[in-house]
Amino acid sequence: MSGGVDSAAATKELLDEGADVLGLFLRLHSDEGKEARKRSQELGIPFQIVDARAAFQKSVVQPFILEYAAGRTPNPCLYCNRNIKFGLLLDAAKKLGCKKLATGHYAKIENARILRATDKKKDQSYAFALVKKEALPFIVLPLGEKNKCEVKRASNWRGGESQDLCFASSRLNALKDLPKKRGRFVFNGETVGEHYGAWFYCVGQRHGLGRKRLYVKEVDAKENAVVLAERNELYCESFRVGEKNLHGPLPDEINLIVRHHQQPVRCRVTGDTVTLLEPLWAPSPGQVAGFYDNDLLVGGAIIKEVQWRVK
Numbered sequence: 001m002s003g004g005v006d007s008a009a010a011t012k013e014l015l016d017e018g019a020d021v022l023g024l025f026l027r028l029h030s031d032e033g034k035e036a037r038k039r040s041q042e043l044g045i046p047f048q049i050v051d052a053r054a055a056f057q058k059s060v061v062q063p064f065i066l067e068y069a070a071g072r073t074p075n076p077c078l079y080c081n082r083n084i085k086f087g088l089l090l091d092a093a094k095k096l097g098c099k100k101l102a103t104g105h106y107a108k109i110e111n112a113r114i115l116r117a118t119d120k121k122k123d124q125s126y127a128f129a130l131v132k133k134e135a136l137p138f139i140v141l142p143l144g145e146k147n148k149c150e151v152k153r154a155s156n157w158r159g160g161e162s163q164d165l166c167f168a169s170s171r172l173n174a175l176k177d178l179p180k181k182r183g184r185f186v187f188n189g190e191t192v193g194e195h196y197g198a199w200f201y202c203v204g205q206r207h208g209l210g211r212k213r214l215y216v217k218e219v220d221a222k223e224n225a226v227v228l229a230e231r232n233e234l235y236c237e238s239f240r241v242g243e244k245n246l247h248g249p250l251p252d253e254i255n256l257i258v259r260h261h262q263q264p265v266r267c268r269v270t271g272d273t274v275t276l277l278e279p280l281w282a283p284s285p286g287q288v289a290g291f292y293d294n295d296l297l298v299g300g301a302i303i304k305e306v307q308w309r310v311k
Contacts, residue, residue, distance in 0.1 A: 001025050001047070003035025006104025006143060009151045011043050013142035014102055022098060023047040026089050028056040028080075029167055050092045052084050059083040061167055061174075068175055071221030072286030073202040076167075078300075082130040082245075090135055100140045107297075108144030112136040113247060114297040115144070122148040126257050129290035129300025133247050175200060183224030187214060198224045203306075204234065204282035215282070217308070234282040237309040238275045241289055246299035255292040258283050258303070264292055272304075279309075 001007050001023040014021050023040035025033035027049050040047035060080045067074040085103065093101045106117040107125040113136065117123040131139075143151065167174065178199050185193035193210055195201070198219050201208075205216040209228060217229035244250075255264035256274065265278040274289060283289075283306055291298040 001033075001036040001040055002104070003033065003039055004104070005152055005155050006106075007036075008039045008043065008104075009146070009155055010102055010104040010142040011039075011045065014140070015043065015045070021045045021102075022093075022096065024089065024093060024096075025049045026085065027051045027053060028084070029053060048096070050089055052088050055088050056080070056084055056167075065175060065178065067286050068171075068202075069178055069199045069221065071198060071219035073219075073284040074286045075288050077127060078130045078288050081127050082132065086128075086131045086135040086139065090138055094138075100138055102140035102142060104143055105141055106143050106146070106148065107141050109136065109139055109141045116292070116295040116297070117143070118145045119147045121261065123261065125292075125295075125297050126260055126262075126288075126290045126300075128297055129288050130245050132245070133299075136247065171202075172200060181224055183226065185209065185211070185226050185228055187211070187228040192228070195226055198226050201226050203284035231281075233308065235309045236276055236280045236283050236306055238273055238307045239283055239289075239303050240272050240305040240307075241274060241301035242272070242304050244291075244299055244301040246291075248293075248296075248298055250291060250298055251293050253277070254298060255294070256280070257290040257292065258287050 001011065011021055011023065023036065023045045025036040027033060033049055037047050060076050060083065063079060064074050064076045090101045105124045105127060106119055106122040107128065108115040108117060114125050114128045116125045178197060180196040183195050183198050184191045185195060198221050201216050201219055203216050203219065211228060213230060214228040215231055215234055216226055217234055218227040220227065250269055253266060253268055256267045257264050265276060265280050267277055268275045283303055285303050285305060287303050288300050289303055290300045
């Protein structure tokens with residue numbers, strides 16, 4: 001139970017099916033779960049807090065900062081899903097006697113395999129790309145067949161959406177403790193300006209560069225340089241990934257997603273190399289490649305190195 005509309009709607013679905021439900025609030029920072037407790041009381045279910053603050057800092061927040069300091073672009077939500085929500089929280093639920101862990105994610109699960117949601121605009125199956133295969137049999141996703149707009153109307157919800165970066169109001173705020181050090185903006189091999197830390201930038205970024213029509217193409221943390229390019233130079237030809245987290249076998253040709261709600265593109269995976277069969281704009285080292293066989297999530301891997309398309 002997060003206190004939001006989706007977890008409450010998922011809970012109501014389970015109650016309507018006759019399930020015995022315990023509301024668990026995952027405490028990740030200072031939030032004491034007042035909204036989640038209130039929702040649980042309204043739904044008439046018992047409520048309990050699982051304190052994961054120390055583990056969250058260690059396995060999500062600190063790696064997020066270290067990855068940016070190294071010039072990469074991590075997705076903290078996917079690390080949180082793997083290590084905290086479907087790791088620590090799932091273990092806590094089992095210890096409390098629960099047989100399954102349900103969340104308000106918009107994705108389907110069938111035979112312990114994750115599929116894209118019916119509502120493709122709100123599909124969150126990509127969030128499970130790093131979740132361990134062993135956790136899947138214990139996961140329930142009641143909203144996989146639902147439409148987000150219908151869920152909001154049915155609940156009379158008037159609140160805002162939850163933000164991806166839940167531990168800070170913005171990316172720059174989360175990185176506020178990283179040092180400010182003068183570095184170079186580089187375009188076509190020439191210095192075209194200065195910045196105060198390459199680690200504050202990410203591939204694909206356009207704002208805050210002082211240059212119209214240019215985007216961040218590479219972040220060189222070692223040299224403290226940010227390489228800029230025109231938009232058409234940020235299409236990828238292939239990239240290399242680290243160890244794969246697979247839920248099942250990889251087909252010869254698969255679909256790929258590297259950002260939430262992105263349209264899938266076709267690719268082939270050979271060893272640690274992912275070759276793009278369609279244009280993919282601005283993938284970044286540190287991002288997660290989600291592999292799909294049509295709507296079935298096969299697994300994922302962290303991008304290590306990008307090969308840009310030749311002009």
